Amino acid sequence: MIGDRMGQEEQIRVRRLKRDEHGRTRALWEEIFSEDSPAFLDYYYTQMADHNEIYAIEDCRRLQAMLQLNPYQIQAGTYLGKMNYIVAVATKEGCRGRGYMTALLKEACRAMYREGMPFTFLMPAAEAIYYPHGFRFIYRQKQGTVVSGQKAPYLECIPAEESDCVEAAAFAERLLKNEKASVYAKRDVFYYKRIRREQISENGGLLMLRENGVLKGLVYFASEGEEWELREPLLETAEGNQKEWLSQAAYQLCKKEGCRMHCEGFGTEPEKPVIMARVVCLEAFFGCFMAKEDLEGDIRVSDAILPENEGRWHLSAKKGQPISASRETLIRAAALEGEEKREKKPIPVSVLMSVLSGYLSIEELERAEENRIPAEAKSLLQKIKPWNKIVLNEIV
Structure with a gap:
């Protein structure tokens, strides 16, 4: 309550x-x-x-x-x-x-x-609704248009059956690991069975793309009336081939050449900010990251919703190891910091999310939010390896 x-x-x-x-x-x-x-x-x-x-x-x-x-x-x-x-x-x-x-x-x-x-995430109706509550964007989605092309004999696109979800899950997990994705929902069999049913509920499904019989791609699709949409393709092919492969997926849906359909997750249009996230348990959040080099130091944090995250945190790690974080008690923090340091403005948890997720660099964040990060904290954060690639593209 x-x-x-x-x-x-x-x-x-x-x-x-x-x-x-x-x-x-x-x-x-x-x-x-x-x-x-x-x-x-x-x-x-x-x-x-x-x-x-x-x-x-x-x-x-x-x-x-x-x-x-x-x-x-x-x-x-x-x-x-x-x-x-x-x-x-x-x-x-x-x-x-x-x-x-x-x-x-x-x-x-x-x-x-x-x-x-460590954190929670959502797809906002509007950024302004969740921004005051410490949520920040962490994932941009590519956008583009795909045009169906002439059917290629070496590539087949077949709607997945529920029995195909074992193969789909193994393919996706391997591809995401090979692409060194830092953050993503685990692609197990249950995930693909559920997501396939979700797409079917929107007059769509899951396409499996096979090159000479070998699974090389997955792409969701949905339709509204006569309008088709492709969503979040996972393709194991050179970037230059992806457009052609998706044109084959489009052909499978409309059965003719020249059909234009929107594609989420592929394209050259400006990327669209899609997912926002918020730190929940700060100790666990710090533990999601590795040190780029040996580090040890202190950082003061503020959190308007979760006071358990507020205060002075001690961070330490050897190069290539996860960050260890411990929160000082108020008495201990006061004794260590002294009155002058305690008066310095703490860093909001939202800043940690923006920077450590890799969505914004420290310099970009300071320009965007006019929020100056103390030199000691900046030096510490620069020694933490931010996430490389985020793939959070679920609808519900």
């Missing part, structure tokens, strides 16, 4: 719903996200809401607002474990402006902190 004060000193009460109550939230989803089809929601409430977590705010048992946490096995640098993807943050129109979303985010973050999750 959480007590967050409103203007009239009324308490907002957040409750985690029991599993058998999850279906109650579908009506609010349909009201707020009216663009989603009944087929998609049928999929979601049987394949995701049957094992996720849902936090809600109610008035006389009437649902007023909700936030859902969908669990994924995430590889994040040296970390492998459960992390939550925040989806369906929704408030009834007549209840907005009361602090409900803030209350839901706080309670969800506190619960995830207790589980020791």
Whole structure:
């Protein structure tokens, strides 16, 4: 439970719903996200809401607002474990402006902190909604247009059956490791069975691209009316060949040459910021990273939502080893720092996310946010290896 004060000193009460109550939230989803089809929601409430977590705010048992946490096995640098993807943050129109979303985010973050999750992530409707709560973009998605071409005899594109998911999972895991992806959802058999069903709920599926019989690519597809869309291709071929391969995937869908379709995850159009993330358990977050060189030093951190992350942190690691982080007690910190150092402005957890995720360099961040990082902290952060490649492209 959480007590967050409103203007009239009324308490907002957040409750985690029991599993058998999850279906109650579908009506609010349909009201707020009216663009989603009944087929998609049928999929979601049987394949995701049957094992996720849902936090809600109610008035006389009437649902007023909700936030859902969908669990994924995430590889994040040296970390492998459960992390939550925040989806369906929704408030009834007549209840907005009361602090409900803030209350839901706080309670969800506190619960995830207790589980020791390094961070959480979401696909925002608008950056400005989540920016004040410490979320920052970490993943840009390529965008482009693919035109179907003449069918090539050496390449076949076949919609995957559920039995193909074992092969798809093994291919994707190998490719992502070979590409040295730092952060991605683990591609196991369960992942591809679920994601295939998700695409089918949107009149699509999963295409398997085989070159002379050998699996060399995967690409999701969906359709709305006569409009096709390709999503997030994973292709094991030279970059120069990718356009041709995707033109073959497009041909498989429309069965003729010259069809134009949007492709998410490939193209030369300006990249689109898609996924934002927020630090949850700072100790675990630091542990996701390796040292570029031997390091040892202290950094002061602030966190408006999770006070457990605030204070003076001692970081240490040998070159090529994970970062070890320990938070000093207030008494110990005061004794070590002295009054002058304690007056220095701490670094928000959002800055750590932007820099260590590799989304922004320290110099870019200082220009963008006009947030100067103290010299000692800057020197320490520069010794930490940021993430190389992030592939977080799930829809729900």
